[in-house]
Amino acid sequence: MKALHFGAGNIGRGFIGKLLADAGIELIFADVNQAVLDALNARHQYPVHVVGEQAQVETVTGVSAVNSSSDEAIALIAEVDIVTTAVGPQILERIAGSIARGLAKRSDSANSRPLNIIACENMVCGTSQLKQHVLAALPENYHAWIEQHVGFVDSAVDRIVPPGEAGSNDPLEVTVETFSEWIVDKTQFKGELPTIPGMELTDNLMAFVERKLFTLNTGHAITAYLGQLAGHQTIRDAILDPAVRAVVKGAMQESGAVLIKRYGFDAEKHAAYIEKILGRFENPYLKDDVERVGRQPLRKLSAGDRLIKPTLGTLEYQLPHDNLVTGIAAAMHYRSALDPQAQELEALLNSVGPQAALAQVSGLDANSEVVAAVVKAYAVMP
Numbered sequence: 520m521k522a523l524h525f526g527a528g529n530i531g532r533g534f535i536g537k538l539l540a541d542a543g544i545e546l547i548f549a550d551v552n553q554a555v556l557d558a559l560n561a562r563h564q565y566p567v568h569v570v571g572e573q574a575q576v577e578t579v580t581g582v583s584a585v586n587s588s589s590d591e592a593i594a595l596i597a598e599v600d601i602v603t604t605a606v607g608p609q610i611l612e613r614i615a616g617s618i619a620r621g622l623a624k625r626s627d628s629a630n631s632r633p634l635n636i637i638a639c640e641n642m643v644c645g646t647s648q649l650k651q652h653v654l655a656a657l658p659e660n661y662h663a664w665i666e667q668h669v670g671f672v673d674s675a676v677d678r679i680v681p682p683g684e685a686g687s688n689d690p691l692e693v694t695v696e697t698f699s700e701w702i703v704d705k706t707q708f709k710g711e712l713p714t715i716p717g718m719e720l721t722d723n724l725m726a727f728v729e730r731k732l733f734t735l736n737t738g739h740a741i742t743a744y745l746g747q748l749a750g751h752q753t754i755r756d757a758i759l760d761p762a763v764r765a766v767v768k769g770a771m772q773e774s775g776a777v778l779i780k781r782y783g784f785d786a787e788k789h790a791a792y793i794e795k796i797l798g799r800f801e802n803p804y805l806k807d808d809v810e811r812v813g814r815q816p817l818r819k820l821s822a823g824d825r826l827i828k829p830t831l832g833t834l835e836y837q838l839p840h841d842n843l844v845t846g847i848a849a850a851m852h853y854r855s856a857l858d859p860q861a862q863e864l865e866a867l868l869n870s871v872g873p874q875a876a877l878a879q880v881s882g883l884d885a886n887s888e889v890v891a892a893v894v895k896a897y898a899v900m901p
């Protein structure tokens with residue numbers, strides 16, 4: 520089997536690419552970072568530091584790399600059995616053009632072996648969104664062939680992989696936690712289901728996607744936003760602050776109450792899931808900055824993402840949401856000189872004020888009770 524993986528970043532090298540290579544699949548990364556491409560092609564291997572109680576360095580071997588918009592990448596799409604991505608939600612549209620050209624070439628060369636494409640991003644149905652971008656970039660006469668031969672498989676991906684330590688000058692080295700979970704929708708595959716250790720198949724993906732995004736990511740984001748307000752640099756320091764932890768845990772419980780109602784999760788098991796996540800945030804072996812986890816606040820404050828979507832669920836089922844409201848207010852205070860979305864948010868707040876800014880960014884009704892509650896919480900934050 521042969522795979523092309525877009526995005527040789529933290530999740531690409533530290534999680535998805537590692538699982539593919541460990542499964543004996545010939546793996547080629549597609550990226551735009553020349554230093555990373557050169558290093559992968561010079562060494563064909565890289566170290567993954569798996570940190571936890573029993574730390575170990577695992578070497579991923581037999582890998583190579585191409586530029587993601589090169590003719591080589593397009594030729595590979597025409598040839599491989601699996602394409603995966605971990606590039607960031609906003610980049611999916613950009614790589615869709617290369618994928619479309621590769622699929623056209625595959626169809627033109629009458630390669631009718633099934634191909635499965637799996638986007639591994641923090642978003643609901645990321646692969647289905649990628650599929651729409653790919654179809655939009657392809658002439659209509661290819662669409663029926665794509666439907667027949669190409670599986671667009673949605674997935675949920677969970678492993679905390681911060682950027683490498685500033686002290687390391689190896690562009691390939693990556694540090695990961697021991698925990699990992701990659702769950703894919705088995706109903707969307709074309710051809711035989713692959714057997715890749717570490718990839719779990721389900722026919723109930725939406726429950727897993729929402730469980731992960733609206734528990735881990737909800738709690739993580741609020742830890743970052745409240746952590747920054749309290750002057751903490753890292754997620755660990757923030758979650759060890761009792762005032763931050765109380766709100767984070769409360770918000771995960773509020774979001775969890777929605778998930779339990781919607782998907783029938785067992786309440787006790789869900790409480791244990793929350794505790795495990797709090798322990799992962801505390802991981803003493805990872806240095807994870809609040810600025811990484813809080814990045815792109817406009818995306819994180821959008822209607823379908825980790826703060827607003829669970830809050831909408833609490834409104835739907837008439838459940839408490841005070842801690843989620845505090846988290847949303849803290850997100851509106853997020854500032855980062857390195858993050859264009861943080862600056863855009865600040866400019867919007869300065870020009871139209873918190874009530875209109877929140878309504879614009881989140882799609883919430885400006886005159887709703889929940890927006891009024893967030894604005895009230897926002898006003899009393901330092």
Ligand SMILES: NC(=O)C1=CN([C@@H]2O[C@H](COP(=O)(O)OP(=O)(O)OC[C@H]3O[C@@H](n4cnc5c(N)ncnc54)[C@H](O)[C@@H]3O)[C@@H](O)[C@H]2O)C=CC1
Binds near residue numbers: 551
């Ligand atoms: N880091 C983490 O702990 C986790 C991240 N995720 C998700 O995984 C995705 C990737 O995140 P990270 O690996 O942390 O980001 P990253 O920034 O470390 O990696 C992204 C990679 O994509 C590459 N890239 C950018 N434009 C590209 C293009 N046009 N073609 C090909 N490659 C391109 C970048 O050069 C970089 O190597 C995101 O959607 C994130 O939400 C999900 C779970 C955990």
Ligand SMILES: O=P(O)(O)OC[C@H]1O[C@](O)(CO)[C@@H](O)[C@@H]1O
Binds near residue numbers: 740811815
């Ligand atoms: O990658 P995003 O969506 O910006 O959000 C950061 C989040 O992703 C993760 O890196 C992995 O799920 C979390 O650590 C964090 O909640």
